[in-house]
Amino acid sequence: MPQQVRGVIARSKGAPAELVDIVIPDPGPGEVVVSIAACGVCHTDLTYRDGGINDEFPFLLGHEASGTVESVGDGVDSVRPGDFVVLNWRAVCGQCRACKRGRPQYCFDTFNAAQKMTLTDGTELTPALGIGAFADKTLVHAGQCTKVDAAVDPAVAGLLGCGVMAGLGAAVNTGGVGRGDSVAVIGCGGVGDAAIAGARLAGAATIIAVDRDERKLEWARGLGATHAINAAETDPVAAIQELTGGFGADVVIDAVGRPETWKQAFYARDLAGTVVLVGVPTPDMRLEMPLLDFFSRGGALKSSWYGDCLPERDFPMLIDLHLQGRLPLDRFVSERIALGDVEQAFHTMHAGEVLRSVVIL
Structure with missing residues (x-):
C-alpha cells in the first residue's frame, strides 16, 4: 500500500521550503523504500529551491542521507529490509561505454527510481538528485543504496552522500x-x-x-x-x-x-x-x-564530479576509517535540526555559519 509521510518541498522558484504530506508508492522492480534517519542540508538543495538546476517544480528536497531499507521491489538482491544504507545519486548501469571500460565512476547512464512520489493531490514530485530525502521515507533505485556498518552515527554517514565525498x-x-x-x-x-x-x-x-x-x-x-x-x-x-x-x-x-x-x-x-x-x-x-x-x-x-567516487567501493571504506578513528567525519556535523527547520538551515548555511546542518528523523 502507498504510504503518506512528511516531506520538504520547493513548490516554485524562490518560494520557501514547505513541510507537507507526500505519498510514497510501494517499490517496483529494482526499487527500494528507505526510512530516512538523517539528511544533510547541502547547497545543492538551495540551488534546486531557487531554480538553479531546472524548472521541474515541485521538488522534493534533500539528498545527503542515510537510513534503513524498509522494503524492496522485485529483482532487488543487493540490499534487504533492515540494512543500514547511505544513499547516492550515481547508481551505475554497468553497461555504458564508461562502465565497460572499467571506469564506472564516470557512468553515463545512472539509475533513479522509475515511479514518482507525489503530493496528496497526485502532483508528481521531482526528487533532488533523484533522491528526495528531506522526508520520513523516500523511494530510490536499489543501486542508490550502499550498505555500510550500522554502528556509525547516521548524521555522519549521510554526509558521504554528497559534499564530504565530493571534497x-x-x-x-x-x-x-x-x-x-x-x-x-x-x-x-x-x-x-x-x-x-x-x-x-x-x-x-x-x-x-x-x-x-x-x-x-x-x-x-x-x-x-x-x-x-x-x-x-x-x-x-x-x-x-x-x-x-x-x-x-x-x-x-x-x-x-x-x-x-x-x-x-x-x-x-x-x-x-x-x-x-x-x-x-x-x-x-x-x-x-x-x-x-x-x-x-x-x-x-x-x-x-562527486569526487570521482564509486559508492560501493568508497562509502564502506570511509565509514570503516571513521569508526577506527582515522577520519574525523563527525567534525562536519555543525548542528542537528528537525525536518521543519530546513528553510532556516538554508539561511544559516548561506551565512557561512555551519559546515553542515543535519536533519534528524
Whole structure:
C-alpha cells in the first residue's frame, strides 16, 4: 500500500521550503523504500529551491542521507529490509561505454527510481538528485543504496552522500594526493574542508587552507590543514608559493568554482602540478587566459564530479576509517535540526555559519 509521510518541498522558484504530506508508492522492480534517519542540508538543495538546476517544480528536497531499507521491489538482491544504507545519486548501469571500460565512476547512464512520489493531490514530485530525502521515507533505485556498518552515527554517514565525498574524493581520487605531497585548498566550506581531510588521510605533508573567513580557516585547521591563508589580507598565490619553497603546491583544489579562484589555483601549483576544480561554476562564468601558460606549465587540469567516487567501493571504506578513528567525519556535523527547520538551515548555511546542518528523523 502507498504510504503518506512528511516531506520538504520547493513548490516554485524562490518560494520557501514547505513541510507537507507526500505519498510514497510501494517499490517496483529494482526499487527500494528507505526510512530516512538523517539528511544533510547541502547547497545543492538551495540551488534546486531557487531554480538553479531546472524548472521541474515541485521538488522534493534533500539528498545527503542515510537510513534503513524498509522494503524492496522485485529483482532487488543487493540490499534487504533492515540494512543500514547511505544513499547516492550515481547508481551505475554497468553497461555504458564508461562502465565497460572499467571506469564506472564516470557512468553515463545512472539509475533513479522509475515511479514518482507525489503530493496528496497526485502532483508528481521531482526528487533532488533523484533522491528526495528531506522526508520520513523516500523511494530510490536499489543501486542508490550502499550498505555500510550500522554502528556509525547516521548524521555522519549521510554526509558521504554528497559534499564530504565530493571534497574528499577530489583530493584522493581526482587529485591523486600522495604521501609527502603539498596541497592547497581554496575555499574552506564543507567540500573544501573534506578535501583537506582527504589530503591528510592520503599522507600529504603540507596542507594549505585558503579562505576569506577566519572561522572557516579555523575549521580547516581542525581537519588537518598545516597552514592557513586569509585571502582577504594576503595574495594567496604568493603565499602558497612561499610555503612550498617558492615552487607552488603539487595539487591545488578549487572548492569555490569561480574564474578568479581557478586562476589562483592554476598559478599556485608547481610546474607539472595538478589543478582540481570541484566547486561548481554557474553557466554564465567565463575564463580568459594566455594559451601559452597552459602549454608552458604542463601538468594536469581536472574537474571532479562527486569526487570521482564509486559508492560501493568508497562509502564502506570511509565509514570503516571513521569508526577506527582515522577520519574525523563527525567534525562536519555543525548542528542537528528537525525536518521543519530546513528553510532556516538554508539561511544559516548561506551565512557561512555551519559546515553542515543535519536533519534528524
